[in-house]
Amino acid sequence: MSALPAFSAPPSLLSPAQSDLVETLTTSLDGAGLWWLSGYAAGLARAQALPTTRPMAVPAADAQPAPTLTIVYGSQTGNARRAAESLAQQVEAAGLGVRVLRADTYATRELKQERHLIVVISTQGDGDPPDDARGFVEFITGKRAPRLPELQFAVLGLGDSSYPQFCAVGRVLDERFAALGAKRWLPRGDADLDIETVATPWLANALTVARESLKPQAPLATVTPLRPLAAATSAYTRDNPFHAELLANQRITGRNRDGAWSDKDIRHIELSLEGSGLHYQAGDALGVWPHNPPQLVDAVLTTLALDGEQPVAHGGTDLPLREWLSSRRELTRLSRPFVVSHAARAKDAALDARLVPDNAAGLADLLAHHQLIDLLRAHPAPWSAEALVASLRPLVPRLYSIASSSKAVGDEAHLTVAHIEYRVETGTDDDGTDGLRWGAASSFLARAAEGERIRVFIEPNERFRLPTDGSRDVIMIGPGTGVAPFRGFLQERDTTGATGRNWLFFGNPHARTDFLYQSEWQDALRRGRLHRLDLAFSRDALRAITADDASAAPARKTYVQDRLREHGAEVFAWLEGGAHLYVCGDATRMAKDVHAALLALIAEHGGRSAEDAAEYLNALQAQGRYARDVY
Known part of the structure; x- marks a missing residue:
């Protein structure tokens, strides 16, 4: 990390002990944490009648407090966070008050007092909110949400149009805020995987309306911040890999x-x-x-009878068509906008039938189970090189x-x-x-x-972190490649000498062929660094039932959620003892099944109703003790 300037504060403002506390806190926070802290501190300052004898810049006595823009984001992969922080930096650079908060750190009780709010939120899978925004979305859409007649709001939704519920969470919030009496500052934005196409002009408009609405009532003296925002730790980023x-x-x-x-x-x-x-x-x-598979690039060029060496200019970039298809355009994921464009060229009744409003299932099947080459071959249509590059989505990391x-x-x-x-x-x-x-x-x-x-x-995945207290126990649930971060977790706990216990649930089809990192887990068990390992090899469980045993129970696959239920009493005891719980892997089925198993074991072994079990798990999530990295 780049070195920060030495922290110092005037003795008239902070005691040495207070200075130490401030320096310890600010040097340990990331960008989102610093944004939140700045907003929180500003709110406290506004709420207190600070003596004018202190050497601080304050508004003139007859001026009204400058209005503040609150930006709340919900992000699963970092895109919404980047967009929110980019807007916040632009608003701050314009001299306006702003605070940016991750959705799970926003105090919903403050909503009634908000006057200017922007929400940037992604939609996951089949219309689900990102994990860090579940509580926020539930509150806004629930019965406890207050009337908001004095709120001006705007929503930027991020999503993937290869899913039927494209930007559904943004749409739901936009409609709900309006139903609560709030006034739209801007029309909702729905950004696809080529985020900048929609997000860049939308954010520019948001900055314009912020400048118009958040003009301070009186000029303020310049205040030098305690410390600048930390510089990037590396010159290499998403856009400069x-x-x-x-x-x-x-x-x-x-x-x-x-x-x-x-x-x-x-x-x-x-x-x-x-x-x-x-x-x-x-x-x-x-x-x-x-880069896309060369064999696939060749197949697309051949099917459309296009020349891969033909230069194509698009968006200020001039490249051969083959290079566009190899490294700049999505070929393995279909999107609804491209299907619509192709259908207009193909004039094929079977394809048109996929796009009618009452055939959502047909379109969902097409998007989920077919690639570009399948569409081009099943429903032939002419494409020019320029039109193809313009219509295909950009390849994303x-x-x-x-x-x-x-x-x-x-x-x-x-x-x-x-x-x-x-x-x-x-x-x-x-x-x-x-x-x-x-x-x-x-x-x-x-x-x-x-x-x-x-x-x-x-x-960065700020919500998927090991506990800072190494004495805490951790439970890790990661079937298949979902075990990946837990290999890192165990290495980290081993290297730092953490004393808490480690319990891993792992599953895959077959023990003989699919036991990922088997020797590492067994070595960790021998050394006492991994305290429990529970396995679920689903197809092996089927083989264990012999075909000639007529009395055998029907064959049943065993998954990690089954192991959780089997050891429910111990899992609950670990949670009651302060353990942190992590889930990584498939969001469509596994994560939902594991969540249901957790609710069931909490209800059973905690003597709780279904509603109280859900509250228990929600509380763990709010405390940072239940974290998911699902995809």
Whole structure:
């Protein structure tokens, strides 16, 4: 981290002890924490009648307090946070009062007093709010939300149009604020994965209306802040990624007794961050900028009869079409806007039927289970190179939970990557891919050779952190590649000498082929660094029931949520003793099933009703003791 100027405060303002406390607090906070603290401190200052004899800049006696803009964000992958903080910096630079808060740190009791509010919030999966905004959204949409006739508000929604419930959370909040009597400052913005297309002009408009509405009643003297915002720890960011050397690319799923490989191709990836200045904490993610599979790029060019060497100018950039399709445009994920554009060209009744309002299921199936090449082949239509580049979504980076602790591995970052590659039936005509389909980033990483350079950046995950108190117990639930951050957690706890107990729940189809990092977990058990390991190998449980046993119970797969229920009394005892609980992995099914299992065991072993169990789990989340990294 860049060195900060030495902290000092006039003795007339702070005692030495107070100065020490302020320095300790501010040097330990991240950007979001500092923004929150500045707003909180400003609120306290406004609430107190500070003596004018203190050497501080204050408004003239007859002036009204300057209005303040509150920006609340809910973010799962960091995009909403970046947009909110960018707006806050612009508003502050314009000399206006502003505070920016993560949704789970916003005191909802303050809502009645708000006059200017902007919410920047993402939508996850099937219309769900990000984890850090669940309580905020529940409050706003619930019965306890107050009437807000004096509030001016605006909502910027972020989402992914490949999902049917695109930007649904932003839409719900926008409509609910209006129903509570608040006045829209700006029309709602709905930003797709190419966020800047919508967010940049929307944020510019937000700054304009803020300047008009938040003009101070009287000029204020300039106040030098206690310390400037911390400079970035590295010159390398999402938009200026570091070219990291690939140190290792090892398949960590194995072969069965018959010599056949596991159905899963899971890779352990090691990347060098040496010389980058990049730093991460256990629980953070690594962003990877991928290239699309060359075989897929060739197939798209062939299907559309386009020349890959044709130069295409778009958005101020001039590149050959092949380069646009390889590194700048999404080919493995369909979006509704592109399907609509293609349907207008194809004039195909079957495709048009997918887009009618009452066929949401048909469109959802198309977006979830088909790629661009499938659409182009099933519903042929002419495209020019320029129109294709303009209509396809920009290729965006993929985030992977970091599977290491920098305290243990130094200037490296390790990943656990599931290589997505599968075959589909393509009919009698060859689509140029041999029927193979891929995940963009996982395929890119899987085919990369040691020594190659991968464009990466660090994406902080502030809500997925180990407890600062090393004596606290931790429960980690991570089936499949969801185990990745817990490898980093265990390395971190081992290196720092944490004394709390560590309990890991892990699951996958087969123990013989899919027991990821088996030797590491067994070594940690032997050394007493991992105190409990509970496993759920779902397909092995099926094999345990013999076909000739007519009295056997129906075959049933066993998952991590089943292990949670089996050990419910002990899990609840750990939680009652102050343990922190973490879940990582699939958001669609696993995370929901695990959440339901937690509610059930809390109700059963805590003697609570279903409603009280939900309150218990919500309280853990509010305390930072129940954190999820789901995708």
